[in-house]
Amino acid sequence: MYFTPEHEQIRHAARRFIGREIAPHIDEWEEAGTFPRQLYQQAAEVGILGLGYPEELGGTPGDLFAQIAVWEELMRPGSGGLSASLGSLHIALPPILALGTEEQKQKFIPPVLRGEKIAALAITEPSGGSDVANLQTTAVLDGDHYLVNGSKTFITSGVRADQITVAVRTGGAGAHGVSLLVVDGQTEGLSRSQPLKKMGWWVSDTAQLFFDNCRVPVANRIGEENMGFYAIMANFQKERLQMAVVANMTAELAYEAAVAYAKEREAFGKPLLGFQVTRHKLVEMATKLTISREFTYSVAAKMNDGRDQITEVSMAKLFATETSDFVTDAAVQLFGGYGYMREYLVERLYRDNRILSIGGGTTEIMKEIISKRIF
Numbered sequence: 001m002y003f004t005p006e007h008e009q010i011r012h013a014a015r016r017f018i019g020r021e022i023a024p025h026i027d028e029w030e031e032a033g034t035f036p037r038q039l040y041q042q043a044a045e046v047g048i049l050g051l052g053y054p055e056e057l058g059g060t061p062g063d064l065f066a067q068i069a070v071w072e073e074l075m076r077p078g079s080g081g082l083s084a085s086l087g088s089l090h091i092a093l094p095p096i097l098a099l100g101t102e103e104q105k106q107k108f109i110p111p112v113l114r115g116e117k118i119a120a121l122a123i124t125e126p127s128g129g130s131d132v133a134n135l136q137t138t139a140v141l142d143g144d145h146y147l148v149n150g151s152k153t154f155i156t157s158g159v160r161a162d163q164i165t166v167a168v169r170t171g172g173a174g175a176h177g178v179s180l181l182v183v184d185g186q187t188e189g190l191s192r193s194q195p196l197k198k199m200g201w202w203v204s205d206t207a208q209l210f211f212d213n214c215r216v217p218v219a220n221r222i223g224e225e226n227m228g229f230y231a232i233m234a235n236f237q238k239e240r241l242q243m244a245v246v247a248n249m250t251a252e253l254a255y256e257a258a259v260a261y262a263k264e265r266e267a268f269g270k271p272l273l274g275f276q277v278t279r280h281k282l283v284e285m286a287t288k289l290t291i292s293r294e295f296t297y298s299v300a301a302k303m304n305d306g307r308d309q310i311t312e313v314s315m316a317k318l319f320a321t322e323t324s325d326f327v328t329d330a331a332v333q334l335f336g337g338y339g340y341m342r343e344y345l346v347e348r349l350y351r352d353n354r355i356l357s358i359g360g361g362t363t364e365i366m367k368e369i370i371s372k373r374i375f
Contacts, residue, residue: 010062014069015076018073022077029203030079035086053097057110063304064304065300071083078349079203079352080246085203089118091235092112095180122183124155137169139168148189151208155206159205166182170226180228182222187215190210200355237310239360240314241316248292255289258285259273262334299312299316311369318367325357
């Protein structure tokens with residue numbers, strides 16, 4: 001219903017690339033906490049990085065389901081951190097594509113799609129994550145520049161980013177005083193922490209950013225001044241869909257590992273799958289995953305048609321992350337002590353999964369968005 005033969009061709013091309021360039025190295029990269037920068041250019045060369053962006057900007061034609069096919073394949077090696085870092089452009093570039101001038105699009109998008117530059121989005125601050133309307137980083141007009149002061153944290157690709165789409169306060173308090181600026185990674189006064197040490201997503205470079213009187217050209221403002229909050233909210237729809245897809249894939253990988261283990265592992269003289277309690281737990285996992293995936297695809301189909309899905313995509317992220325919580329926990333439990341060992345995939349999936357109900361808007365924020373729209 002959702003994936004055409006053309007989508008599957010894209011999926012298989014992505015699978016071949018990932019099987020050749022990523023899967024053999026992912027365990028090593030996870031332990032190292034990073035992956036080679038050249039991977040961006042390699043992904044760009046096969047059309048993965050720019051999928052869904054206009055050809056005139058160096059992109060590769062493809063609708064939302066073509067992108068979902070690639071997102072799913074990027075999760076196949078079992079590293080949410082790799083998927084997040086390699087895909088940070090997909091949250092950094094959409095506001096530029098949607099609201100930027102032609103000059104801004106040509107300046108900021110093609111180098112990223114070619115893999116020559118790494119793009120990041122910086123919204124979250126140490127003082128508050130989901131409360132975007134009350135962010136504290138300021139940008140004060142000074143001639144034809146803004147002076148930017150403040151800090152951001154938990155920024156994916158923050159250590160290596162060459163350009164950063166930054167949410168700043170240019171006006172008064174609240175949502176109506178927020179703007180978006182593209183800050184060059186070499187801007188004087190911009191500094192970065194060492195990579196933050198995280199529970200999961202080890203391979204993803206995550207940093208805190210500090211802005212100390214950074215001079216950013218007014219020409220780098222995306223859209224009208226004080227209108228950035230609405231661009232951020234629109235951007236969240238696709239980000240939450242992507243998080244739902246990643247959560248479903250995390251659950252799928254954990255479920256597949258659990259089934260394989262239950263078939264081969266013996267206890268009390270028979271395979272684990274021979275016990276009713278094991279079969280029923282696997283059925284619960286499969287049922288929740290199937291429902292979550294189908295609902296996510298249904299929401300994506302409507303988004304692909306240009307329909308407003310703010311409520312539904314929030315529901316999809318909420319349900320997918322709760323499903324992934326259940327499935328990864330159940331998988332580790334089924335593995336027993338081996339599920340706690342780092343050489344087993346389910347251990348990494350369990351750790352990586354924990355960020356999914358936080359990033360892109362917490363579970364509590366999803367519920368609040370949904371409640372405001374249905375009551």
